[in-house]
Amino acid sequence: MTDTNEAAEARPKARSAVTTREQQWQVYKNIDLMAIPLIVLLFAGIFSFHFALTVGDWDYWVDWRDRRWWPLVTPLSLLVLPAVFGYLLWTKLRLPLAASVALLSFALAAWVSRVMNFEIFAGFPLNMVSPSTFIGLGLILDCTLMLTRSFFVTGLFGAFFFAVLIYPINWPLMAPFRVPVEYNGTLVTVADLMGYEYVRTAIPEYVRIIEQSTLRTFGEAVTPLTAVFAGFLAILMYYFWTWVGALASRAVWIKRIF
Amino acid sequence: MKKYLVAFILLIQAAAIPDLAFAHGERAQQAGLRMRTVHWFDTAVSTTKLNVNDTVVVSGSFVPSVNWPEHMAGPDGTAFLNIGVPGPTFVRVDSRVNGMPMIRSTRFYKGQTYQYSITLKARTPGRYHVHPVLSVKDTGPVIGPGFWVEVGGSQADFQNTVKTMTGETIDLETYGMGNIAFWSLLWFAVGLVWFIYWLTKCPIIIPRYRRVAELGDKADDIITPTDKKVAATLLAVTLSLIGFGYFWAQDEYPITTPLQTGIVHLPEIDVSADREVDVTVADARYRIPGRSFELTLDVNNRSGKDVKLGNLTVANVRFVDPSVIDIKPADSHDLVASGGLRVEGGPIKAGESARIKVFAEDALWETYRLTSLIYDPDSRFGAMLYFYADDGARDYVEVGGSMLPVFM
Numbered sequence: 293m294t295d296t297n298e299a300a301e302a303r304p305k306a307r308s309a310v311t312t313r314e315q316q317w318q319v320y321k322n323i324d325l326m327a328i329p330l331i332v333l334l335f336a337g338i339f340s341f342h343f344a345l346t347v348g349d350w351d352y353w354v355d356w357r358d359r360r361w362w363p364l365v366t367p368l369s370l371l372v373l374p375a376v377f378g379y380l381l382w383t384k385l386r387l388p389l390a391a392s393v394a395l396l397s398f399a400l401a402a403w404v405s406r407v408m409n410f411e412i413f414a415g416f417p418l419n420m421v422s423p424s425t426f427i428g429l430g431l432i433l434d435c436t437l438m439l440t441r442s443f444f445v446t447g448l449f450g451a452f453f454f455a456v457l458i459y460p461i462n463w464p465l466m467a468p469f470r471v472p473v474e475y476n477g478t479l480v481t482v483a484d485l486m487g488y489e490y491v492r493t494a495i496p497e498y499v500r501i502i503e504q505s506t507l508r509t510f511g512e513a514v515t516p517l518t519a520v521f522a523g524f525l526a527i528l529m530y531y532f533w534t535w536v537g538a539l540a541s542r543a544v545w546i547k548r549i550f
Numbered sequence: 551m552k553k554y555l556v557a558f559i560l561l562i563q564a565a566a567i568p569d570l571a572f573a574h575g576e577r578a579q580q581a582g583l584r585m586r587t588v589h590w591f592d593t594a595v596s597t598t599k600l601n602v603n604d605t606v607v608v609s610g611s612f613v614p615s616v617n618w619p620e621h622m623a624g625p626d627g628t629a630f631l632n633i634g635v636p637g638p639t640f641v642r643v644d645s646r647v648n649g650m651p652m653i654r655s656t657r658f659y660k661g662q663t664y665q666y667s668i669t670l671k672a673r674t675p676g677r678y679h680v681h682p683v684l685s686v687k688d689t690g691p692v693i694g695p696g697f698w699v700e701v702g703g704s705q706a707d708f709q710n711t712v713k714t715m716t717g718e719t720i721d722l723e724t725y726g727m728g729n730i731a732f733w734s735l736l737w738f739a740v741g742l743v744w745f746i747y748w749l750t751k752c753p754i755i756i757p758r759y760r761r762v763a764e765l766g767d768k769a770d771d772i773i774t775p776t777d778k779k780v781a782a783t784l785l786a787v788t789l790s791l792i793g794f795g796y797f798w799a800q801d802e803y804p805i806t807t808p809l810q811t812g813i814v815h816l817p818e819i820d821v822s823a824d825r826e827v828d829v830t831v832a833d834a835r836y837r838i839p840g841r842s843f844e845l846t847l848d849v850n851n852r853s854g855k856d857v858k859l860g861n862l863t864v865a866n867v868r869f870v871d872p873s874v875i876d877i878k879p880a881d882s883h884d885l886v887a888s889g890g891l892r893v894e895g896g897p898i899k900a901g902e903s904a905r906i907k908v909f910a911e912d913a914l915w916e917t918y919r920l921t922s923l924i925y926d927p928d929s930r931f932g933a934m935l936y937f938y939a940d941d942g943a944r945d946y947v948e949v950g951g952s953m954l955p956v957f958m
């Protein structure tokens with residue numbers, strides 16, 4: 293019986309608590325305090341899962357990030373959630389945060405996963421399995437949206453450079469692993485050598501998809517050509533997923549949440 | 551917050567667990583497949599006890615089966631000589647087939663003999679069952695015989711240095727990590743600046759939502775000049791950092807090459823001296839109640855010596871006649887049925903042909919689930935026969951064909 297009494301007393305108090313403007317503000321702050329960590333967690337979770345399914349090994353291992361597929365597959369996969377949530381956060385709240393917060397949460401998640409699963413559990417040296425960095429790409433997308441306030445222009449420039457710059461932004465992390473080594477008379481990179489030495493029985497050498505394609509005639513220009521190609525695809529991807537975000541925000545059930 | 555952290559870690563755990571768990575697949579695959587894929591022999595480890603930083607060599611020979619199942623991709627497509635150890639508990643410092651370094655993938659032709667050696671350097675202390683493995687593209691791992699190897703010492707002592715072509719000596723365990731940490735943290739910090747800038751405006755969810763809804767088409771009015779300035783500054787910082795990082799790395803590591811891959815072609819070795827016995831199968835039956843495999847064989851001995859059948863190997867299980875050759879199991883899990891082989895019809899004389907009857911009987915049929923052959927969709931067997939002359943010379947020949955079960 294005491295329970296209901298207490299509850300009955302608490303209720304009018306709670307109602308009176310939001311009567312002043314200051315208290316109202318406090319309630320809003322509490323909502324932020326609850327919601328923002330949840331959003332970060334949600335982003336980290338969804339993003340990690342989505343990335344594992346679409347890019348997976350291409351980004352897990354230092355000897356998988358080739359010049360043709362990694363810079364193509366990765367940005368196209370990374371764009372999905374920033375575009376969908378970008379639409380929601382911008383049209384509903386005018387917050388240009390979706391891409392940067394999604395990629396920040398993802399970076400955090402990726403580091404936890406690589407350290408826990410790959411280094412501690414599976415025993416690989418961390419330098420072989422450490423994540424790439426994408427946060428700067430998220431900033432490009434968000435800041436462009438803020439400055440232009442247009443999804444069209446953000447797609448045209450933001451998404452394009454999001455994809456084009458994925459290789460340069462990671463080059464300081466990758467370059468040391470592309471230094472050549474002579475190994476038993478074979479030319480390999482440090483990354484190839486690590487992939488060979490640190491045994492992954494379930495991932496034999498031929499599983500890697502290294503620059504597989506029919507057109508190798510471009511020679512050294514493979515990286516810039518892939519980048520530009522990825523850039524144009526990224527523009528389309530961005531528009532498509534922003535449109536999906538628009539559809540989602542029109543859905544009734546989403547309206548109820550916001 | 552603790553709850554968040556636990557939920558967070560669980561989420562991520564679920565998202566990415568490296569696909570490395572290498573089960574002891576010795577018995578997992580269909581019996582017919584294990585019998586008809588790769589015949590491993592002379593498998594040996596140079597030592598069974600070693601310390602961190604010491605090396606162990608796994609060596610031997612194998613013959614891809616000429617009875618390789620039609621419905622499976624063969625080793626003459628793309629294959630890789632692999633090693634079955636639990637993750638990077640060892641580093642593979644060298645692996646060769648017929649003397650050729652096997653850092654890349656290759657093709658192995660059915661019926662040919664390949665000699666391999668794999669040199670492993672111990673990295674993590676523990677006791678491991680080490681198997682040679684042939685990874686075949688679109689088929690999977692074909693597992694060779696396993697040996698227990700015990701590693702002592704401490705992983706903290708492990709070192710793995712290599713000299714690059716630019717003349718630097720590097721330790722692969724830690725190489726480049728400072729670089730990765732620096733750039734990852736830097737980007738993290740830049741990203742946080744943007745996030746925190748918006749967080750300082752908290753509460754940002756409900757008030758902004760209401761305001762945006764109120765303003766309707768003029769919702770952009772909510773954006774302050776400071777917002778734009780911060781965005782412009784951060785965009786400039788981001789682009790310059792990307793440019794700076796790229797040129798810094800170009801300057802620091804001017805010589806780089808793309809990732810290397812491709813197929814290596816193997817030299818053949820001459821084993822004709824070991825293959826001077828021909829065998830045709832006249833009859834093959836498996837008697838289920840007696841766990842007895844019975845073969846009737848027509849043997850043609852082209853060599854200059856009298857030979858006797860001493861060893862019949864099926865799916866890495868060796869059935870041995872101790873009166874011909876003495877093979878003892880190397881450890882508790884070595885699959886040797888000493889005395890499991892009985893042959894009727896004496897030695898095959900030099901240059902002559904003879905019919906012999908072979909019985910392979912042992913509980914290992916059951917233990918290694920080879921009896922399940924009768925449940926396979928393609929009830930065929932494959933086996934390697936080893937004939938010995940008195941002076942120890944050995945000939946080997948593969949037999950295969952359909953096998954009939956005998957139920958009573």
Ligand SMILES: [Cu+2]
Pocket residue numbers: 574576679680681696
């Ligand atoms: Cu084993």
